[in-house]
Amino acid sequence: MIALFQTYPFLLDAVIAGLVVALVTGAFSVIVLLQRLAFMGVGIGHAAFGGVAIGWVAGISPLGSAMLFAMGVATAIHWAATRGRLPDDSVIGIFFSAAMAFGVLLVGLYPAPTPDLMGFLFGDLLAVTHADLELLVPAGVGLLILAGVLFESWTIMSFHEDLARTAGLATGRLKLLALLGLAMATVLAIKMVGVVLASALLIAPAATARRWSHRPFVLLLSSLGVAVTGTLGGIALAWRFDWPVGATIVLVLTTLFLASLAFKGSAIAAR
C-alpha cells in the first residue's frame, strides 16, 4: 500500500480527500435524514454550480467560490422559507433552478473555453491537488467540529421543534447553522463525486445506517462507518478496474443501502 502511494502520490491525496469528505458527509447525512433535508442536499448541490461558474469567470478557486455561493443560497432559502411561510421544498426548487441557471448563463457568456465542466458535474477525486487539500482539510475539520458540538441540539430539534424551543434552544439559528454546514458539506462532496452525484453522499450513509440504529448517536457512528466504507471501497474498485471514481463510490454506497434493506432489525413502520 505504501509503495502504491509512493508510486502514485496523487492517489494518497485522493484517499485523504475521500476520507475527509466521507466523514463530513457521513455526519451531515444524519442531519439530512433527521431533518428531512434530502431535497435541500440535492438543491444546494445543483445551486453550487453557480458558485463554480463564478470561480471560473473570476479566476479564483471554484471550490472556495462554490462554498461561499452555496452558503449564500442556503441562507436565502432559509430566509425565504421563514419569511414567506412557504414549504421548504418549494423555496429550494426556485432557488436551485435560479442558481444553476445563473451558472449556465455565466459559462455561456465566458469567452474562453469552459474549464473542466465534466469534473464538476461528475467529480474527479483523482484530480485533487495539494491546493484543494489545503482548503478541503481545514473546512472538513471545521465542519466535523461544528457537527460534534451541535449534534445533540440538532437531534433534539429534529425530534420535535416546539419541544426544543420550549426547552430554550434557539431553533431558528440552529436550523440556519445546519443549512450552512450542509451547504459546505455538499460542496466538499462535489469535489469528490460532482454536482450531479453529491446528494447521494449526503443521503445514503444515514439512510443505510438507519436500518439498524435505534439511537441518534449510534446512527451517527454507523453513518460515518458506512460513508468511509463506501468511499474507500469505491476508490479501491475504481482504481482496480479503471472506473470513474465518483460514480463508483455512489454505486458502492447504493449497494450498501440495498444490502441494508435485508436487515430486519429496525423496519419501523409509522403508526
Add this chain to the structure above:
Amino acid sequence: MNEPILRIDDLSVHLGGQTILEGVDLALSRGEFLGIVGPNGGGKTTLIRAIAGLIPITSGAISIEGHNVTRRRPPKVQRRIGYVPQRLSIDPTFPARAIDVVAMGLRAMHPLRPWLSPQEKERAATCLDRVEMAPFAYTPFGALSGGQQQRVMIARALVNQPALLLLDEPETGMDLSGQERFYRLTASLAHEGVGIVMVGHDIGVISARVDQIACLRRRIHYHGHRGSPIPEAVMRDLYGDHIQIIAHDDRCIGCTHSHGAAP
C-alpha cells in the same frame, strides 16, 4: 397570599391577520388542574402554545410563578414548564428508544454536554416508571403504540420537574384503562403541587377530573370551577344548536344532570 403559578390577563393573539384569541383571562394555583375545551379551531392549541412561549402574543400578559413572560422568557422560568404537544405532530420513526426520548428532555437543558449524570439517568428511569412505561424503556419509540408514545412524552415533560404542565390533547390514542392511569397520574402530580393545563375534546371525561374548566372559542365563553355546571346556552353557543347534552356522571362540571335523557 399564594402566588398563582399561571396568570393570563386580557390575552389576545392575532396570527396571519386573524384574531385567534381575544381577551382571555385565566389564573391557576399550585396543584390545580385546568381543562380547556371548545370546538376545533377555537384557539385551544394556540392558547397552550402561547403559554409555552411558542407564538408571539399580540396584547395582554402572561405570568408564570410571578414572572412576567409576555415579551421575554428567562431560561430558568421557561424550564419550569413541561409541555406535551399533540401526538400527531411527533415523528414516530425517529431513531430513539423510550428512555432516550425522556433523556432528551434533560439533554435539552445542557446540549453541549451530551452525556447524563447518574442522577439524571435515575430521574429519567423514575419518570418512565411513573407513567408505567419502565418495561418498555429500551423499546424503539416507533414500535410503541400511540398511547404508549403519549405516556413516554408525558414522562419527558416530567423529567425536569416542572411547576406547570401543559398538555395538548394527551388522551389521543389512549384506551379507557390508559385514560384512567393518565388521570391517576395527573391527580398525583396536582397533589404534589404541579399546576396542569390540559386541552381536550371529551367534555364529559375532562370535566369530571379537573378543578376548573374553561370553554374557549376565541374568547372564554365560560369559566367554571368544580360544582358549577356549564350552562346549556354556553354549550350551544360553542358547538351549535344541533347538540344534545347528556350527563353520565354527577362529578361532571360541564353537564346538565338529566339522567335518563332521551337519545
